Amino acid sequence: MVLAVASAGFVPDRPDLGHRAEGFDLADPAFFAHSLDPEAPRLLPPAAYRALAFAALEDDAVWTRSWLAIGLGAEISSPGDLLPFTAGHHGLHVQRAGDGGLVGRFNKAQHGGCRAVPLQCRTGTQTPCSFTACGYSRDGDVLPAGPDGPTPAMHQYLGLRPERLLPVAARAWGPLVRINLDPAATPPEPPPEGLTALASQTHRAEFAANWKLAAQALAEGDPLAEASDSLHLTGRLATGEAASIALHFPNLVLIAARGRTCAVMLQPTALGKTLLRIGLLGSGDAESAAAAPGRMSWDAWRAEIAARMAPAVAAQAALTGPETDEPLPTNAAGLWLQRTIAARVRARPAATDTQPLYATAQGRGC
The missing domain is CATH 3.90.380.10 (Naphthalene 1,2-dioxygenase Alpha Subunit; Chain A, domain 1)
Structure with a gap:
């Protein structure tokens, strides 16, 4: 076809x-x-x-x-800290909650600020892009929270209402952080x-x-x-x-x-x-x-x-x-x-x- x-x-x-x-x-x-x-x-x-x-x-x-391993829990030790990870074609992040837990979400901008995914982003190669948090661009480093909470750099990940974003299962696996795009996924096998x-x-x-x-x-x-x-x-x-x-x-x-x-x-x-x-x-x-x-x-x-x-x-x-x-x-x-x-x-x-x-x-x- x-x-x-x-x-x-x-x-x-x-x-x-x-x-x-x-x-x-x-x-x-x-x-x-x-x-x-x-x-x-x-x-x-x-x-x-x-x-x-x-x-x-x-x-x-x-x-x-x-269940994907994406980083260390110590990388996001403070409330509001954010760890980005692109899983397949999907831009995701995990954020440290105020109670110390982990919250996983799809990013607000799955294809940057583009109206549609450009052809050059559909080649299977993640590229540097002026629009962050894109499922087709390279992940940035961990974003630490500011003294007043989320920083402007987190906007492409969180948007204005992060509680409305599609959830991702996230849990501590020993010292590591693991995620599953299915929020109802059964837990992974126990860590060492x-x-x-x-x-x-x-x-x-x-x-x-x-x-x-x-x-x-x-x-x-x-x-x-x-x-x-x-x-x-x-x-x-x-x-x-x-x-x-x-x-x-x-x-x-x-x-x-x-x-x-x-x-x-x-x-x-x-x-x-x-x-x-x-x-x-x-x-x-x-x-x-x-x-x-x-x-x-x-x-x-x-x-x-x-x-x-x-x-x-x-x-x-x-x-x-x-x-x-x-x-x-x-x-x-x-x-x-x-x-x-x-x-x-x-x-x-x-x-x-x-x-x-x-x-x-x-x-x-x-």
């Missing part, structure tokens, strides 16, 4: 029309079948790492239906016990790899145990030291070694780019733990993450060309991740309503 491009310059997402690219029906179980063989684990076909249609399918099946944040901010690093490649590379190891939404593994650091690793679907990897836990939260910023929000966690009192000898420093963790991400960057480069001769292998974490994505695709509700949520008027000078 050929769709006419609307006068606004874009074609809105239409899950009811299916997700197709490069000759595949991306939602068909057959698309996943050859990559889920435990005897010969391999990556999904290249379209899963470079096609905008597959990113739209993930938005429908993964990012809007899962005893973890505390060793710093009140996350570090950010971006790599040229699809988020699926990034997740499997960060979680390199031998499978140990599996829960409903997590895979636990044993592995080794680049230095050869033993490490415990957990991949929490879809975007959280915990790497524990030498008395520290590095929490890596993944966020797609393009089809072939992933932003990592990195928090450093410990057990017990944060100040005493930070001073304990033999702990890994921030520089050591950054080096470890860069070493783990190198295969993901190489794999993304290999998948960028028009043809890939041989299917690339994947590891245990990648196989588990692909199985989980395939299951989420099968389980998502069928799209039966063909009426767009909004439309630009045609032929009216709009």
Whole structure:
């Protein structure tokens, strides 16, 4: 089916029309079948790492239906502080309430101040934009509240009546903040016990790899145990030291070694780019733990993450060309991740309503 491009310059997402690219029906179980063989684990076909249609399918099946890790609770420690996060195509935020709880909402401006989403924002790449809080632009830093409450910079997130915004489920998960776009979602599985944040901010690093490649590379190891939404593994650091690793679907990897836990939260910023929000966690009192000898420093963790991400960057480069001769292998974490994505695709509700949520008027000078 050929769709006419609307006068606004874009074609809105239409899950009811299916997700197709490069000759595949991306939602068909057959698309996943050859990559889920435990005897010969391999990556999904290249379209899963470079096609905008597959990113739209993930938005429908993964990012809007899962518990996402978005940052540290310590980043928004005071009432009114605001933590932005773009989940799939949706601009969201979590704000610290006056009673110390967390309030999650869709942003007021889902496509900035534009009357319609411009074509350049529909490429799967988040871009810097003069309009903040857009589901198609890059997230800013945490916004601290002013002495009198919300600041002018928060307007694109909160609007004038934030209580009228669409709610998002938000909860503390140990020292982390997790969200689910479904406000009635069942709680996530319990967090590891005893973890505390060793710093009140996350570090950010971006790599040229699809988020699926990034997740499997960060979680390199031998499978140990599996829960409903997590895979636990044993592995080794680049230095050869033993490490415990957990991949929490879809975007959280915990790497524990030498008395520290590095929490890596993944966020797609393009089809072939992933932003990592990195928090450093410990057990017990944060100040005493930070001073304990033999702990890994921030520089050591950054080096470890860069070493783990190198295969993901190489794999993304290999998948960028028009043809890939041989299917690339994947590891245990990648196989588990692909199985989980395939299951989420099968389980998502069928799209039966063909009426767009909004439309630009045609032929009216709009």
